[in-house]
Amino acid sequence: HDAVLYLRPQAGRDSEEFFADARYGELWVGPRPSLASLAATTGLECRDIAALADEVGLSLAAGTTSGLRLVPDADPAVTALVTPLRSGGAARADDEFVTALSELRLVKDDFEVAQLRAAVAASARGFEEVVRALPRAVGHPRGERVVEAAFDGNARVEGNGVGYETISAAGDHACTLHWIRNDGAVRPGQLLLVDAGVEVDSLYTADVTRTLPVDGRFTDAQRRVYQAVLDAADAAFAVARPGVRFREVHEAAMRVVADRLSAWGMLPVDAATSLAPEGQFHRRWMPHGTSHHLGLDVHDCAQARRETYLDAELREGMVFTIEPGIYVKSDDELAPAELRGIGVRIEDDVLVTADGVENLTAALPREADAVEAWMASLR
Ligand code: GLY
Ligand code: MN
Ligand code: MN
DSSP: OOOEEEEOOOOOTTSHHHHHOTTTOHHHHOOOOOHHHHHHHHSSEEEEGGGHHHHHHHHHHTTTTTTOOOOTTTOHHHHHHHGGGOOTTHHHHHHHHHHHHHHHTSSOOHHHHHHHHHHHHHHHHHHHHHHHHHHHHHTSTTHHHHHHHHHHHHHHHHSSEESSOOEEEEGGGGGSTTOOOOOSOOOTTSEEEEEEOEEOTTOOBOOEEEEEETTSOOOHHHHHHHHHHHHHHHHHHHHOSTTSBHHHHHHHHHHHHHHHHHHTTOOSSOHHHHHSTTOOGGGGTOOSOSOOBOSSSSSTTTTSOGGGTTTSBOOTTOEEEEOOEEEEOTTOTTSOGGGTTEEEEOBEEEEEOSSSEEETTTTSOOSHHHHHHHHHHHO
8 A cells, every 4th residue: 555644734834723723823833744754764754734635535435445444533523524434344444453553552663762761761771760759758738749740750850751640659559550649648667669661752652661669779579569469460471482372471470369368368269279260369459461561652563463462472573561450458457467558560661682581670679679779779
């Protein structure tokens, strides 16, 4: 096929748009590249979007776009324009198209991997800013916001911004999986779970979680939960390589989680029974998946079919997260008292290599001792 990119061309000072269009006018939002310069950047033919309706209409009339496919929610204006021109059955064709686009992104090329490396490097610097901000966070009634602002500010300075809403969760808030309110205090003696990623200007994003002892030292109970999560992550790392199925990475982590929860007396059955499909008692404390693909979207390739994602074998060039967690709510009567109110997640981003995975986020310490030493070095 031939690719054509339809865009708004530059509108000069002699145009109405320049002065009057608050959404696109240069006076309002700054200059846009010309079609010629965009063609040079992308290597694609670029045309004025004003011609799109006519060109699609003509093609349909000529019967040459019976294969027209649309990502319906990508641009409501284009959807509104194309829909009346199309016949029935289009919705199903579009679904297949959306799936195909998602699946095209499963294996990253060199450019994409370089962008993800840049996103990860900027995110690592963001986590350093978080550690530096901790004394200020502890002294503030909304310390979680102080942490969020430290990470997000750096993301704006270094990249396009954050790739998703930062989770800054102290103490029991870590057990609320998508705690993005971030309006709580940060207290010495607590753990702080920070799930945050920088999106670079090309829009590729990192997705990283570290769980930090606010005052720089893990307590024994915190360390016990932390080590269990780290061991689960390491088990996932150990199995991940080309030829292994995506879901087997999750299963490796779950074996460790179930084993540890069983040792702590939290499961009503033994670990093996819990791991069986009809068991799954351990999922109460680790209810999310261990991994998802990562790229332009934080949950990249989300429309891929099960057989190309969860059930598919890993291939060199795939990038995904490894992010087990254990979350014990403060009112959890099934848990030993000393573990209540402890939530831990460790999230790394990995690239599948010829014979394993490379941890793209290795610059950020993971082991408990290394986390303590790293925090001390930044204070
Ligand atoms: N921050 C969203 C995720 O970890 O999937
Ligand atoms: Mn994630
Ligand atoms: Mn995350």
